[in-house]
Amino acid sequence: MKTRGATWRNSSSETDKSFFWILKKRIMKFPYAGYLLTMPGLILVIEFKLIPLINGFLLSMQNTRGFEDPKFIGLGNYSRMLEDPVVQKTFLHALILVCTLPIWILLPLILALLIFQESPGWRFFRATYFLPYTIAPIIVGIMFRQMLAPEGPLNSFLRAIGLSSFALAWLQGPTSALLSIASVALWSFFGLGVLTYLSGLSSIPLDIIEASKLDGAGFWRMLFSVVLPSIKPMLGYWTVLCSSGVLIWMFPLVYALSQGGPGISTMLPEYLVFLTTFQFLDRGYGSAIGIVLFLFVALITSFSVRYMFQAGTRGAKS
Protein backbone atom coordinates (compact mmCIF):
# COMPACT_ATOMS: atom_id res chain seq x y z
CA MET A 1 0.00 0.00 0.00
CA LYS A 2 1.15 3.53 -0.76
CA THR A 3 1.70 6.03 1.96
CA ARG A 4 -0.75 8.86 2.22
CA GLY A 5 1.74 11.43 0.95
CA ALA A 6 2.47 9.37 -2.17
CA THR A 7 -1.22 9.01 -3.01
CA TRP A 8 -1.64 12.75 -2.64
CA ARG A 9 1.18 13.52 -5.08
CA ASN A 10 -0.17 11.12 -7.64
CA SER A 11 -3.63 12.63 -7.47
CA SER A 12 -2.51 15.95 -8.98
CA SER A 13 -1.56 14.23 -12.21
CA GLU A 14 -4.66 12.06 -12.32
CA THR A 15 -8.28 12.91 -12.98
CA ASP A 16 -10.73 14.65 -10.66
CA LYS A 17 -12.37 11.34 -9.98
CA SER A 18 -9.40 10.03 -8.05
CA PHE A 19 -9.26 13.28 -6.07
CA PHE A 20 -12.81 12.71 -4.91
CA TRP A 21 -11.95 9.10 -4.32
CA ILE A 22 -9.22 10.19 -1.91
CA LEU A 23 -11.49 12.74 -0.32
CA LYS A 24 -14.13 10.08 0.13
CA LYS A 25 -11.59 7.75 1.66
CA ARG A 26 -10.53 10.48 4.07
CA ILE A 27 -14.11 11.19 5.02
CA MET A 28 -14.69 7.48 5.54
CA LYS A 29 -11.58 7.25 7.68
CA PHE A 30 -12.74 10.04 9.97
CA PRO A 31 -13.59 8.41 13.32
CA TYR A 32 -17.30 9.22 13.28
CA ALA A 33 -18.17 6.30 15.48
CA GLY A 34 -15.80 7.43 18.18
CA TYR A 35 -17.04 11.01 18.21
CA LEU A 36 -20.65 9.96 17.87
CA LEU A 37 -20.44 7.63 20.85
CA THR A 38 -18.96 10.34 23.04
CA MET A 39 -21.73 12.77 22.11
CA PRO A 40 -24.44 11.85 24.67
CA GLY A 41 -22.00 12.05 27.55
CA LEU A 42 -20.33 15.21 26.28
CA ILE A 43 -23.67 16.94 25.78
CA LEU A 44 -24.72 16.00 29.32
CA VAL A 45 -21.62 17.36 31.06
CA ILE A 46 -21.38 20.43 28.85
CA GLU A 47 -25.05 21.39 29.15
CA PHE A 48 -25.42 20.64 32.88
CA LYS A 49 -21.94 21.28 34.23
CA LEU A 50 -19.72 23.42 32.00
CA ILE A 51 -22.31 25.87 30.67
CA PRO A 52 -23.86 26.44 34.12
CA LEU A 53 -20.35 27.08 35.44
CA ILE A 54 -19.68 29.67 32.72
CA ASN A 55 -23.12 31.23 33.24
CA GLY A 56 -22.48 31.25 36.97
CA PHE A 57 -19.26 33.14 36.38
CA LEU A 58 -21.01 35.67 34.11
CA LEU A 59 -23.85 36.04 36.61
CA SER A 60 -21.36 36.60 39.41
CA MET A 61 -20.34 39.84 37.69
CA GLN A 62 -23.85 41.27 37.69
CA ASN A 63 -25.82 43.15 40.26
CA THR A 64 -29.19 41.43 40.44
CA ARG A 65 -30.71 42.93 43.52
CA GLY A 66 -34.17 44.39 43.63
CA PHE A 67 -36.45 44.70 40.64
CA GLU A 68 -33.98 46.49 38.38
CA ASP A 69 -32.48 44.80 35.36
CA PRO A 70 -29.21 42.98 36.01
CA LYS A 71 -26.30 45.39 35.74
CA PHE A 72 -22.70 44.52 34.90
CA ILE A 73 -20.51 45.43 37.87
CA GLY A 74 -17.29 43.56 37.06
CA LEU A 75 -15.76 42.12 40.17
CA GLY A 76 -18.07 44.15 42.40
CA ASN A 77 -19.65 41.08 44.00
CA TYR A 78 -16.23 39.69 44.79
CA SER A 79 -15.03 42.85 46.49
CA ARG A 80 -18.33 42.93 48.36
CA MET A 81 -17.59 39.40 49.61
CA LEU A 82 -14.24 40.52 51.00
CA GLU A 83 -15.99 43.06 53.21
CA ASP A 84 -19.00 40.93 54.10
CA PRO A 85 -18.64 39.57 57.66
CA VAL A 86 -21.23 36.85 56.93
CA VAL A 87 -19.15 35.51 54.04
CA GLN A 88 -15.96 35.72 56.07
CA LYS A 89 -17.53 33.83 58.97
CA THR A 90 -18.97 31.25 56.58
CA PHE A 91 -15.59 30.44 55.09
CA LEU A 92 -14.06 30.49 58.58
CA HIS A 93 -16.57 27.78 59.55
CA ALA A 94 -15.47 25.75 56.54
CA LEU A 95 -11.88 26.20 57.72
CA ILE A 96 -12.85 24.93 61.18
CA LEU A 97 -14.35 21.86 59.54
CA VAL A 98 -11.13 21.36 57.59
CA CYS A 99 -9.31 21.30 60.95
CA THR A 100 -11.38 18.23 61.92
CA LEU A 101 -9.97 16.33 58.93
CA PRO A 102 -7.35 14.35 60.92
CA ILE A 103 -10.23 12.62 62.72
CA TRP A 104 -11.96 11.91 59.38
CA ILE A 105 -8.78 10.33 58.07
CA LEU A 106 -7.58 8.49 61.19
CA LEU A 107 -10.78 7.07 62.68
CA PRO A 108 -11.74 5.03 59.58
CA LEU A 109 -8.10 3.96 59.22
CA ILE A 110 -8.02 2.61 62.78
CA LEU A 111 -11.35 0.84 62.32
CA ALA A 112 -10.27 -0.65 59.00
CA LEU A 113 -7.01 -1.93 60.52
CA LEU A 114 -8.95 -3.50 63.40
CA ILE A 115 -11.51 -5.14 61.11
CA PHE A 116 -8.64 -6.35 58.97
CA GLN A 117 -7.36 -8.38 61.95
CA GLU A 118 -10.48 -10.51 61.46
CA SER A 119 -11.38 -10.35 65.12
CA PRO A 120 -14.67 -12.14 65.88
CA GLY A 121 -17.65 -10.65 64.07
CA TRP A 122 -15.61 -8.54 61.64
CA ARG A 123 -18.11 -9.12 58.83
CA PHE A 124 -20.89 -7.76 61.03
CA PHE A 125 -18.85 -4.70 61.96
CA ARG A 126 -17.94 -4.02 58.35
CA ALA A 127 -21.60 -4.19 57.28
CA THR A 128 -22.77 -2.12 60.26
CA TYR A 129 -20.24 0.69 59.78
CA PHE A 130 -21.29 1.15 56.18
CA LEU A 131 -24.99 1.30 57.05
CA PRO A 132 -25.03 5.01 58.05
CA TYR A 133 -23.55 5.95 54.68
CA THR A 134 -26.53 4.40 52.88
CA ILE A 135 -29.00 6.60 54.78
CA ALA A 136 -29.79 9.87 53.04
CA PRO A 137 -28.06 12.83 54.76
CA ILE A 138 -31.39 14.67 55.02
CA ILE A 139 -32.80 11.71 56.97
CA VAL A 140 -29.66 11.57 59.10
CA GLY A 141 -30.06 15.26 59.86
CA ILE A 142 -33.68 14.96 60.95
CA MET A 143 -32.85 11.86 62.99
CA PHE A 144 -30.06 13.63 64.85
CA ARG A 145 -32.21 16.66 65.54
CA GLN A 146 -33.93 14.36 68.00
CA MET A 147 -30.78 12.57 69.15
CA LEU A 148 -29.17 15.89 70.09
CA ALA A 149 -32.27 17.49 71.66
CA PRO A 150 -31.72 18.89 75.18
CA GLU A 151 -33.74 16.00 76.67
CA GLY A 152 -32.68 13.55 73.97
CA PRO A 153 -30.80 10.27 74.27
CA LEU A 154 -27.30 11.74 74.08
CA ASN A 155 -27.82 14.03 77.05
CA SER A 156 -29.64 11.33 79.02
CA PHE A 157 -26.65 9.08 78.46
CA LEU A 158 -24.20 11.76 79.54
CA ARG A 159 -26.22 12.40 82.72
CA ALA A 160 -26.43 8.68 83.44
CA ILE A 161 -22.66 8.28 83.39
CA GLY A 162 -22.17 11.34 85.55
CA LEU A 163 -21.10 13.82 82.89
CA SER A 164 -24.14 16.06 83.27
CA SER A 165 -21.96 19.15 82.85
CA PHE A 166 -21.41 18.02 79.25
CA ALA A 167 -25.13 17.66 78.59
CA LEU A 168 -25.44 20.79 76.46
CA ALA A 169 -28.18 22.16 74.28
CA TRP A 170 -26.04 20.97 71.40
CA LEU A 171 -27.72 22.72 68.52
CA GLN A 172 -28.36 25.97 70.37
CA GLY A 173 -24.80 26.94 71.30
CA PRO A 174 -22.79 28.56 68.49
CA THR A 175 -19.64 26.42 68.91
CA SER A 176 -21.39 23.21 69.86
CA ALA A 177 -23.79 23.51 66.91
CA LEU A 178 -20.98 23.62 64.34
CA LEU A 179 -19.11 20.77 66.00
CA SER A 180 -22.36 18.79 66.28
CA ILE A 181 -22.90 19.11 62.55
CA ALA A 182 -19.33 18.00 61.91
CA SER A 183 -19.85 14.99 64.18
CA VAL A 184 -23.12 14.04 62.52
CA ALA A 185 -21.40 14.28 59.14
CA LEU A 186 -18.62 12.05 60.43
CA TRP A 187 -21.24 9.54 61.63
CA SER A 188 -22.78 9.62 58.20
CA PHE A 189 -19.60 9.20 56.14
CA PHE A 190 -16.97 7.31 58.18
CA GLY A 191 -18.19 3.94 56.84
CA LEU A 192 -17.20 4.93 53.31
CA GLY A 193 -13.69 5.61 54.61
CA VAL A 194 -13.53 2.24 56.36
CA LEU A 195 -14.50 0.46 53.14
CA THR A 196 -12.05 2.49 51.09
CA TYR A 197 -9.19 1.53 53.40
CA LEU A 198 -10.32 -2.12 53.53
CA SER A 199 -10.23 -2.37 49.75
CA GLY A 200 -6.64 -1.16 49.88
CA LEU A 201 -5.65 -3.47 52.72
CA SER A 202 -7.01 -6.56 51.02
CA SER A 203 -4.80 -5.91 47.98
CA ILE A 204 -1.50 -6.09 49.90
CA PRO A 205 0.35 -9.07 48.41
CA LEU A 206 1.13 -11.97 50.69
CA ASP A 207 4.84 -12.17 49.82
CA ILE A 208 5.48 -8.65 51.08
CA ILE A 209 4.00 -9.63 54.42
CA GLU A 210 5.96 -12.87 54.47
CA ALA A 211 9.18 -11.04 53.70
CA SER A 212 8.80 -8.55 56.50
CA LYS A 213 7.79 -11.41 58.77
CA LEU A 214 11.13 -13.07 58.06
CA ASP A 215 12.87 -9.79 58.80
CA GLY A 216 11.25 -9.90 62.23
CA ALA A 217 9.26 -6.68 61.94
CA GLY A 218 6.96 -5.88 64.87
CA PHE A 219 3.45 -4.44 64.65
CA TRP A 220 4.43 -0.80 64.41
CA ARG A 221 7.31 -1.48 62.06
CA MET A 222 4.93 -3.47 59.90
CA LEU A 223 2.31 -0.72 60.00
CA PHE A 224 4.63 2.07 58.95
CA SER A 225 6.90 0.27 56.51
CA VAL A 226 4.51 -2.24 54.89
CA VAL A 227 0.83 -1.51 55.48
CA LEU A 228 0.66 2.27 55.17
CA PRO A 229 2.89 2.52 52.08
CA SER A 230 0.77 -0.16 50.39
CA ILE A 231 -2.49 1.65 50.97
CA LYS A 232 -1.10 5.06 50.05
CA PRO A 233 -3.41 5.41 47.01
CA MET A 234 -6.46 4.75 49.21
CA LEU A 235 -5.15 7.10 51.85
CA GLY A 236 -4.77 9.81 49.22
CA TYR A 237 -8.12 9.06 47.66
CA TRP A 238 -9.99 9.23 50.96
CA THR A 239 -8.13 12.37 52.06
CA VAL A 240 -9.12 14.15 48.85
CA LEU A 241 -12.66 12.83 49.10
CA CYS A 242 -13.35 13.99 52.64
CA SER A 243 -11.47 17.27 52.16
CA SER A 244 -13.89 18.18 49.40
CA GLY A 245 -16.64 16.52 51.42
CA VAL A 246 -16.47 19.03 54.26
CA LEU A 247 -17.27 21.64 51.59
CA ILE A 248 -20.00 19.83 49.62
CA TRP A 249 -21.57 17.12 51.80
CA MET A 250 -23.04 19.38 54.46
CA PHE A 251 -26.05 20.95 52.75
CA PRO A 252 -28.74 18.44 53.82
CA LEU A 253 -27.35 18.28 57.35
CA VAL A 254 -27.36 22.07 57.79
CA TYR A 255 -30.80 22.19 56.17
CA ALA A 256 -32.20 19.67 58.65
CA LEU A 257 -30.26 20.44 61.81
CA SER A 258 -29.76 24.17 62.09
CA GLN A 259 -30.65 26.11 58.92
CA GLY A 260 -27.36 27.92 59.46
CA GLY A 261 -28.23 29.03 62.99
CA PRO A 262 -28.12 29.92 65.79
CA GLY A 263 -27.39 33.29 64.20
CA ILE A 264 -25.01 32.35 61.44
CA SER A 265 -22.84 30.04 63.52
CA THR A 266 -23.38 26.97 61.32
CA MET A 267 -23.53 28.83 58.00
CA LEU A 268 -21.40 26.99 55.45
CA PRO A 269 -20.49 28.10 51.90
CA GLU A 270 -22.80 25.67 50.09
CA TYR A 271 -25.73 26.62 52.34
CA LEU A 272 -25.00 30.32 51.93
CA VAL A 273 -25.08 29.92 48.13
CA PHE A 274 -28.51 28.29 48.40
CA LEU A 275 -29.82 30.86 50.86
CA THR A 276 -28.51 33.93 49.00
CA THR A 277 -29.87 32.67 45.69
CA PHE A 278 -33.24 31.23 46.58
CA GLN A 279 -34.16 33.01 49.82
CA PHE A 280 -32.69 36.49 49.36
CA LEU A 281 -33.01 36.22 45.54
CA ASP A 282 -29.59 37.87 45.19
CA ARG A 283 -28.49 35.68 42.30
CA GLY A 284 -25.39 37.56 41.24
CA TYR A 285 -23.97 37.59 44.74
CA GLY A 286 -25.00 33.96 45.30
CA SER A 287 -23.19 32.99 42.10
CA ALA A 288 -20.06 34.83 43.20
CA ILE A 289 -20.01 32.85 46.45
CA GLY A 290 -20.65 29.71 44.39
CA ILE A 291 -17.68 30.45 42.13
CA VAL A 292 -15.38 30.86 45.14
CA LEU A 293 -16.72 27.59 46.55
CA PHE A 294 -16.08 25.98 43.16
CA LEU A 295 -12.47 27.20 43.16
CA PHE A 296 -11.79 25.58 46.54
CA VAL A 297 -13.49 22.30 45.60
CA ALA A 298 -11.76 22.20 42.20
CA LEU A 299 -8.38 22.78 43.82
CA ILE A 300 -8.91 19.76 46.06
CA THR A 301 -10.60 17.37 43.64
CA SER A 302 -8.16 18.03 40.79
CA PHE A 303 -5.84 15.65 42.64
CA SER A 304 -8.27 12.78 42.20
CA VAL A 305 -8.88 13.71 38.55
CA ARG A 306 -5.13 13.41 37.93
CA TYR A 307 -5.10 9.99 39.54
CA MET A 308 -8.19 8.89 37.62
CA PHE A 309 -6.72 10.02 34.30
CA GLN A 310 -3.56 8.03 34.91
CA ALA A 311 -5.48 4.97 36.03
CA GLY A 312 -7.95 5.20 33.16
CA THR A 313 -5.40 5.68 30.38
CA ARG A 314 -2.61 3.39 31.53
CA GLY A 315 -4.97 0.68 32.63
CA ALA A 316 -3.64 0.60 36.16
CA LYS A 317 -6.05 -1.24 38.40
CA SER A 318 -8.11 1.21 40.37
Added chain:
Amino acid sequence: MRLVRALSHFSFGKNQISRERSSAQKLLINWSITFFLVLVAVVSLYPLIFTLLNSLKTNPEFAQHPLSLPKSLNFSNYSETFTRMNVPKLFFNSLIVTFGGILLTTISALFLAFAVTKLKFKGSQFIFLFVISMLVIPSQAIIYPLYQSILDLGFGGTYQGLILALAAFGLPLGTYQLAAYFKTIPEELIEAARVDGAGHLRVLFSVLVPVSIPAIAALSILNFVWMWNDLLLPLVIMGGSEKGTLMVGVALLAGQYDISIPLISAGLLVALLPVFLVYMVFQRKILAGAMAGSIR
Protein backbone atom coordinates in the same frame (compact mmCIF):
# COMPACT_ATOMS: atom_id res chain seq x y z
CA MET B 1 -8.34 -14.85 53.85
CA ARG B 2 -5.35 -16.82 54.96
CA LEU B 3 -3.19 -13.83 54.29
CA VAL B 4 -5.28 -11.69 56.57
CA ARG B 5 -4.92 -14.25 59.34
CA ALA B 6 -1.21 -14.39 58.78
CA LEU B 7 -0.93 -10.67 59.24
CA SER B 8 -3.15 -10.61 62.27
CA HIS B 9 -1.32 -13.46 63.91
CA PHE B 10 2.00 -11.97 63.27
CA SER B 11 1.39 -8.35 63.84
CA PHE B 12 0.14 -8.70 67.36
CA GLY B 13 2.45 -11.52 68.41
CA LYS B 14 5.67 -10.66 70.22
CA ASN B 15 8.88 -12.59 69.68
CA GLN B 16 8.88 -16.29 70.32
CA ILE B 17 10.79 -16.28 73.62
CA SER B 18 7.98 -14.73 75.64
CA ARG B 19 5.16 -16.69 74.07
CA GLU B 20 3.42 -17.29 77.44
CA ARG B 21 3.18 -13.66 78.29
CA SER B 22 2.29 -12.63 74.80
CA SER B 23 -0.73 -14.92 74.64
CA ALA B 24 -2.21 -13.30 77.75
CA GLN B 25 -1.42 -9.92 76.28
CA LYS B 26 -2.93 -10.98 73.02
CA LEU B 27 -6.15 -11.94 74.75
CA LEU B 28 -6.35 -8.56 76.44
CA ILE B 29 -5.63 -6.75 73.19
CA ASN B 30 -8.22 -8.81 71.33
CA TRP B 31 -10.87 -8.08 73.92
CA SER B 32 -10.19 -4.36 73.90
CA ILE B 33 -10.34 -4.37 70.10
CA THR B 34 -13.69 -6.13 70.17
CA PHE B 35 -14.96 -3.73 72.82
CA PHE B 36 -13.99 -0.74 70.70
CA LEU B 37 -15.56 -2.23 67.57
CA VAL B 38 -18.79 -2.99 69.47
CA LEU B 39 -18.85 0.56 70.80
CA VAL B 40 -18.64 2.03 67.30
CA ALA B 41 -21.29 -0.43 66.10
CA VAL B 42 -23.66 0.68 68.88
CA VAL B 43 -23.08 4.32 67.94
CA SER B 44 -23.79 3.43 64.29
CA LEU B 45 -27.00 1.56 65.02
CA TYR B 46 -28.53 3.38 67.96
CA PRO B 47 -29.94 6.40 66.06
CA LEU B 48 -31.80 4.01 63.77
CA ILE B 49 -33.16 1.93 66.63
CA PHE B 50 -34.17 5.09 68.48
CA THR B 51 -36.05 6.32 65.39
CA LEU B 52 -37.73 2.94 64.93
CA LEU B 53 -38.89 2.83 68.57
CA ASN B 54 -40.21 6.40 68.40
CA SER B 55 -42.15 5.65 65.24
CA LEU B 56 -44.10 2.96 67.12
CA LYS B 57 -45.12 5.19 70.02
CA THR B 58 -48.18 7.34 70.38
CA ASN B 59 -47.64 11.02 70.94
CA PRO B 60 -48.44 11.11 74.69
CA GLU B 61 -46.36 8.00 75.20
CA PHE B 62 -43.37 9.67 73.56
CA ALA B 63 -43.85 12.78 75.70
CA GLN B 64 -43.80 10.72 78.88
CA HIS B 65 -41.15 8.13 78.07
CA PRO B 66 -39.04 9.43 75.23
CA LEU B 67 -36.32 6.81 75.72
CA SER B 68 -38.17 3.66 76.74
CA LEU B 69 -39.43 0.80 74.60
CA PRO B 70 -42.92 1.33 73.18
CA LYS B 71 -45.64 -0.28 75.35
CA SER B 72 -47.45 -1.73 72.38
CA LEU B 73 -46.88 -1.73 68.65
CA ASN B 74 -48.79 1.18 67.24
CA PHE B 75 -48.68 1.69 63.49
CA SER B 76 -50.94 4.74 63.32
CA ASN B 77 -47.92 6.97 62.63
CA TYR B 78 -47.18 5.02 59.48
CA SER B 79 -50.70 5.32 58.14
CA GLU B 80 -50.73 9.05 58.95
CA THR B 81 -47.37 9.50 57.19
CA PHE B 82 -48.76 7.86 54.09
CA THR B 83 -51.58 10.35 53.86
CA ARG B 84 -49.67 13.48 54.90
CA MET B 85 -46.67 12.85 52.70
CA ASN B 86 -48.51 11.10 49.86
CA VAL B 87 -45.92 8.34 50.01
CA PRO B 88 -47.06 6.35 46.95
CA LYS B 89 -46.77 9.41 44.70
CA LEU B 90 -43.39 10.48 46.11
CA PHE B 91 -42.13 6.92 45.97
CA PHE B 92 -43.15 6.71 42.32
CA ASN B 93 -41.38 10.01 41.57
CA SER B 94 -38.19 8.86 43.28
CA LEU B 95 -38.32 5.59 41.42
CA ILE B 96 -38.72 7.24 38.01
CA VAL B 97 -35.97 9.82 38.41
CA THR B 98 -33.56 7.37 40.04
CA PHE B 99 -33.97 4.70 37.39
CA GLY B 100 -34.03 7.25 34.59
CA GLY B 101 -30.85 8.77 35.95
CA ILE B 102 -29.12 5.41 36.35
CA LEU B 103 -30.10 4.31 32.84
CA LEU B 104 -29.03 7.53 31.14
CA THR B 105 -25.77 7.88 33.04
CA THR B 106 -24.82 4.21 32.56
CA ILE B 107 -25.48 4.21 28.81
CA SER B 108 -23.67 7.50 28.26
CA ALA B 109 -20.76 6.28 30.37
CA LEU B 110 -20.64 2.96 28.49
CA PHE B 111 -20.47 4.78 25.13
CA LEU B 112 -17.81 7.17 26.38
CA ALA B 113 -15.68 4.54 28.08
CA PHE B 114 -15.88 2.30 25.02
CA ALA B 115 -14.96 5.11 22.63
CA VAL B 116 -11.99 6.35 24.62
CA THR B 117 -10.53 2.97 25.57
CA LYS B 118 -11.27 0.75 22.58
CA LEU B 119 -11.63 3.05 19.55
CA LYS B 120 -8.51 5.10 20.08
CA PHE B 121 -9.03 8.05 17.79
CA LYS B 122 -7.59 11.52 17.62
CA GLY B 123 -8.59 13.42 20.74
CA SER B 124 -9.98 10.43 22.61
CA GLN B 125 -7.63 10.95 25.53
CA PHE B 126 -8.54 14.61 25.65
CA ILE B 127 -12.25 13.77 25.69
CA PHE B 128 -11.70 11.33 28.54
CA LEU B 129 -9.75 13.94 30.49
CA PHE B 130 -12.42 16.54 29.77
CA VAL B 131 -15.27 14.35 31.02
CA ILE B 132 -13.58 13.21 34.21
CA SER B 133 -12.35 16.72 34.95
CA MET B 134 -16.00 17.80 35.10
CA LEU B 135 -15.90 16.04 38.47
CA VAL B 136 -14.44 19.21 39.97
CA ILE B 137 -17.71 21.13 39.42
CA PRO B 138 -20.01 20.44 42.37
CA SER B 139 -23.74 20.98 41.97
CA GLN B 140 -23.78 23.11 45.13
CA ALA B 141 -21.62 25.82 43.57
CA ILE B 142 -23.60 26.23 40.32
CA ILE B 143 -27.08 25.42 41.51
CA TYR B 144 -28.82 28.52 40.16
CA PRO B 145 -27.27 28.55 36.64
CA LEU B 146 -27.92 24.81 36.48
CA TYR B 147 -31.56 25.41 37.33
CA GLN B 148 -31.59 28.14 34.66
CA SER B 149 -30.23 25.69 32.05
CA ILE B 150 -33.02 23.27 32.87
CA LEU B 151 -35.64 26.01 32.76
CA ASP B 152 -34.33 27.18 29.36
CA LEU B 153 -34.88 23.68 28.01
CA GLY B 154 -38.45 23.84 29.30
CA PHE B 155 -37.75 21.05 31.77
CA GLY B 156 -38.38 22.93 35.04
CA GLY B 157 -40.34 20.75 37.48
CA THR B 158 -40.31 17.76 35.13
CA TYR B 159 -38.93 14.26 35.44
CA GLN B 160 -36.67 14.68 32.43
CA GLY B 161 -35.08 17.81 33.91
CA LEU B 162 -34.06 16.04 37.09
CA ILE B 163 -33.05 12.86 35.25
CA LEU B 164 -30.72 14.82 32.96
CA ALA B 165 -29.13 16.66 35.88
CA LEU B 166 -28.63 13.49 37.93
CA ALA B 167 -27.16 11.68 34.92
CA ALA B 168 -24.75 14.54 34.21
CA PHE B 169 -23.47 14.62 37.78
CA GLY B 170 -23.01 10.86 37.90
CA LEU B 171 -21.19 10.74 34.57
CA PRO B 172 -17.55 11.65 35.34
CA LEU B 173 -17.13 8.98 38.00
CA GLY B 174 -19.09 6.43 35.99
CA THR B 175 -17.01 7.01 32.88
CA TYR B 176 -13.83 6.65 34.87
CA GLN B 177 -14.93 3.41 36.53
CA LEU B 178 -16.07 1.77 33.31
CA ALA B 179 -12.99 2.97 31.41
CA ALA B 180 -10.72 1.55 34.09
CA TYR B 181 -12.61 -1.74 33.85
CA PHE B 182 -12.59 -1.83 30.03
CA LYS B 183 -8.82 -1.37 30.13
CA THR B 184 -8.50 -4.76 31.80
CA ILE B 185 -10.47 -6.54 29.04
CA PRO B 186 -8.06 -8.12 26.52
CA GLU B 187 -8.11 -6.77 22.96
CA GLU B 188 -8.23 -10.30 21.51
CA LEU B 189 -11.81 -10.66 22.69
CA ILE B 190 -12.79 -7.62 20.63
CA GLU B 191 -10.67 -8.61 17.62
CA ALA B 192 -12.42 -11.98 17.50
CA ALA B 193 -15.82 -10.30 17.29
CA ARG B 194 -14.55 -7.82 14.68
CA VAL B 195 -13.35 -10.67 12.46
CA ASP B 196 -16.88 -12.02 12.63
CA GLY B 197 -17.99 -8.69 11.22
CA ALA B 198 -19.45 -7.09 14.33
CA GLY B 199 -19.92 -3.32 14.28
CA HIS B 200 -19.04 -0.99 17.16
CA LEU B 201 -22.38 -1.31 18.91
CA ARG B 202 -22.36 -5.10 18.55
CA VAL B 203 -18.87 -5.22 20.05
CA LEU B 204 -19.92 -2.98 22.93
CA PHE B 205 -23.18 -4.70 23.80
CA SER B 206 -22.44 -8.33 23.04
CA VAL B 207 -18.77 -8.52 23.99
CA LEU B 208 -17.85 -5.79 26.47
CA VAL B 209 -21.09 -5.34 28.41
CA PRO B 210 -21.54 -9.03 29.32
CA VAL B 211 -18.04 -9.27 30.79
CA SER B 212 -18.41 -5.92 32.56
CA ILE B 213 -21.57 -6.79 34.46
CA PRO B 214 -19.81 -6.67 37.85
CA ALA B 215 -18.53 -3.14 37.18
CA ILE B 216 -21.87 -1.97 35.79
CA ALA B 217 -23.72 -3.47 38.76
CA ALA B 218 -21.40 -1.85 41.29
CA LEU B 219 -21.74 1.49 39.52
CA SER B 220 -25.53 1.22 39.34
CA ILE B 221 -25.89 0.38 43.02
CA LEU B 222 -23.79 3.37 44.04
CA ASN B 223 -25.70 5.60 41.65
CA PHE B 224 -28.93 4.27 43.10
CA VAL B 225 -27.84 5.21 46.61
CA TRP B 226 -26.85 8.80 45.83
CA MET B 227 -29.57 9.54 43.30
CA TRP B 228 -32.27 8.25 45.64
CA ASN B 229 -30.76 10.12 48.60
CA ASP B 230 -29.88 13.44 46.97
CA LEU B 231 -31.71 16.48 48.27
CA LEU B 232 -30.40 19.64 46.61
CA LEU B 233 -31.08 18.78 42.94
CA PRO B 234 -34.68 17.55 43.40
CA LEU B 235 -35.40 20.35 45.90
CA VAL B 236 -34.36 23.03 43.42
CA ILE B 237 -35.45 21.44 40.13
CA MET B 238 -38.80 20.07 41.30
CA GLY B 239 -39.47 23.05 43.58
CA GLY B 240 -42.97 22.99 44.95
CA SER B 241 -44.32 20.85 42.10
CA GLU B 242 -46.01 17.58 42.90
CA LYS B 243 -43.13 15.70 41.26
CA GLY B 244 -40.83 16.05 44.27
CA THR B 245 -38.91 13.00 45.46
CA LEU B 246 -39.26 11.19 48.80
CA MET B 247 -36.30 13.17 50.18
CA VAL B 248 -37.97 16.47 49.32
CA GLY B 249 -41.15 15.15 50.91
CA VAL B 250 -39.34 14.22 54.10
CA ALA B 251 -37.58 17.58 54.25
CA LEU B 252 -40.87 19.42 53.83
CA LEU B 253 -42.68 17.14 56.29
CA ALA B 254 -40.03 17.80 58.93
CA GLY B 255 -40.57 21.51 58.43
CA GLN B 256 -44.30 21.43 59.16
CA TYR B 257 -45.10 23.21 62.41
CA ASP B 258 -47.51 20.62 63.83
CA ILE B 259 -45.38 17.59 63.15
CA SER B 260 -44.78 15.22 66.08
CA ILE B 261 -41.60 13.25 66.67
CA PRO B 262 -43.25 9.82 66.34
CA LEU B 263 -44.87 10.89 63.08
CA ILE B 264 -41.68 12.21 61.49
CA SER B 265 -39.83 9.12 62.71
CA ALA B 266 -42.26 6.95 60.78
CA GLY B 267 -41.78 9.16 57.72
CA LEU B 268 -37.99 8.82 57.97
CA LEU B 269 -38.16 5.04 58.14
CA VAL B 270 -40.48 4.86 55.15
CA ALA B 271 -38.08 7.07 53.18
CA LEU B 272 -34.95 5.13 54.07
CA LEU B 273 -36.48 1.67 53.65
CA PRO B 274 -35.87 1.27 49.88
CA VAL B 275 -32.14 1.95 50.09
CA PHE B 276 -31.95 -0.13 53.26
CA LEU B 277 -33.48 -3.10 51.45
CA VAL B 278 -31.18 -2.67 48.46
CA TYR B 279 -28.24 -2.57 50.85
CA MET B 280 -29.38 -5.74 52.60
CA VAL B 281 -29.83 -7.60 49.31
CA PHE B 282 -26.65 -6.43 47.58
CA GLN B 283 -24.58 -6.10 50.73
CA ARG B 284 -21.76 -8.35 49.57
CA LYS B 285 -21.49 -6.67 46.20
CA ILE B 286 -21.51 -3.22 47.75
CA LEU B 287 -19.01 -4.03 50.46
CA ALA B 288 -16.70 -5.79 48.02
CA GLY B 289 -16.76 -3.16 45.31
CA ALA B 290 -17.48 0.11 47.03
CA MET B 291 -14.45 2.11 46.12
CA ALA B 292 -16.28 4.86 44.37
CA GLY B 293 -16.70 8.17 46.03
CA SER B 294 -19.35 10.69 46.34
CA ILE B 295 -17.91 13.80 44.79
CA ARG B 296 -20.20 14.71 41.97
